[in-house]
Amino acid sequence: MGLDRREFLKIAGMAALFGLGGKAAIDIFAPGELEASMEGIPVSKGKRWAMVIDIRKCLAQQAKDKDGCKQCIIACHRAHNVPDWGDPKIEIKWIWQDSFEHSFPDQHNPYIEEELRHQPVILMCNHCVNPPCVRVCPTQATFKREEDGIVCMDMHRCIGCRFCMAACPYGSRSFNWGNPRKAPKELNPDYPTNRDYPERCKGVVEKCDFCVERIARGELPACVEACDKIKAHALTFGDLADPNSNVRKLLKEHYTIRRKPELGTEPNLFYIV
Amino acid sequence: MYDGGKIIVGLIIGLGLFLSPFFYNAGKAAKAPAPELTPKAKEAKVCVEPASYMRESHFTLLDEWRHTVVRDGERYYKGSEGKRYYKSLQRTCLECHSNYSKFCLECHNYLDVDPYCWDCHIQPEEKK
Numbered sequence: 494m495g496l497d498r499r500e501f502l503k504i505a506g507m508a509a510l511f512g513l514g515g516k517a518a519i520d521i522f523a524p525g526e527l528e529a530s531m532e533g534i535p536v537s538k539g540k541r542w543a544m545v546i547d548i549r550k551c552l553a554q555q556a557k558d559k560d561g562c563k564q565c566i567i568a569c570h571r572a573h574n575v576p577d578w579g580d581p582k583i584e585i586k587w588i589w590q591d592s593f594e595h596s597f598p599d600q601h602n603p604y605i606e607e608e609l610r611h612q613p614v615i616l617m618c619n620h621c622v623n624p625p626c627v628r629v630c631p632t633q634a635t636f637k638r639e640e641d642g643i644v645c646m647d648m649h650r651c652i653g654c655r656f657c658m659a660a661c662p663y664g665s666r667s668f669n670w671g672n673p674r675k676a677p678k679e680l681n682p683d684y685p686t687n688r689d690y691p692e693r694c695k696g697v698v699e700k701c702d703f704c705v706e707r708i709a710r711g712e713l714p715a716c717v718e719a720c721d722k723i724k725a726h727a728l729t730f731g732d733l734a735d736p737n738s739n740v741r742k743l744l745k746e747h748y749t750i751r752r753k754p755e756l757g758t759e760p761n762l763f764y765i766v
Numbered sequence: 767m768y769d770g771g772k773i774i775v776g777l778i779i780g781l782g783l784f785l786s787p788f789f790y791n792a793g794k795a796a797k798a799p800a801p802e803l804t805p806k807a808k809e810a811k812v813c814v815e816p817a818s819y820m821r822e823s824h825f826t827l828l829d830e831w832r833h834t835v836v837r838d839g840e841r842y843y844k845g846s847e848g849k850r851y852y853k854s855l856q857r858t859c860l861e862c863h864s865n866y867s868k869f870c871l872e873c874h875n876y877l878d879v880d881p882y883c884w885d886c887h888i889q890p891e892e893k894k
Contacts, residue, residue: 640839694885694886709841
């Protein structure tokens, strides 16, 4: 006997009713139990994490150090066991530098002020509001966290197809061509003993994740902490959804630019120039 | 049947070869795995869940932990005894079960399972 349309709709309707009532039903029959099993410390209190990068402060610090300041990059790579292969072709990029012109190709200006010309800019994942990498991922290994807008990687699920690398307009994603365990040890004395952040196997894509494991503990991302430690304060991390937050205050007071805003990805990294 | 003798002898030899592993291992029971607990694990007496559940379903639990931590950001687990645990293979599980070859490998080898945890996670260093 086949279901007619009427019958099917009836059943579907009833199922939807019960489905919607599922949590309520559990609450009635076993009060409090669902809450107990769902309990867990929330990841973070932010609704939309964002970062404001003050290029002026950063460049001032760069000028102070003889080889340019790289504290944020060192801290990040240490915290996440990011290998340095010494070959730009297979470079793993979480946080890196590029010239102003390369970072902001849409700000094309042949007579750009001298302070910015060919100057290094700190770059990392923009944790876009509309992340193209998430849209193309066939396994949902990369996903946007609903709670706080961080674009995360589930390396257990990544199949290494690299669609996301093609989709990302900022070059924020890198492929693990080799086992990180074999990476040179000199630049990373903690390696591979950092138990907070496990290493990845080869064949997965990785990227900046705004230090989710640190945020969960109520700490700032490693790069921000490193920058504050040397009193440069060029990196500010905060909640964009809160109108009184530190980042919103900075955005209110300064003129900021974002990378390739015309693509509609809505980056959550803002640069004070 | 042409060459009947040869065929039958061939069949017998073939069957014998096919069954040889059974004859070879006949009467010898494989050693049952006996995972060893570290002194620390012994002292704790209880794992995250009762030992019988852990023995049968630790992989289900680990899979659930991995999923909820990475994807949902829920980093704490409430055991059936009411105690809270930080969901981490490296920080919580290996805190007690630091004897990888005597604990994990013992059963995994017996059952011929090869989980790929250690492709990425750091295997505990064992004192020889």
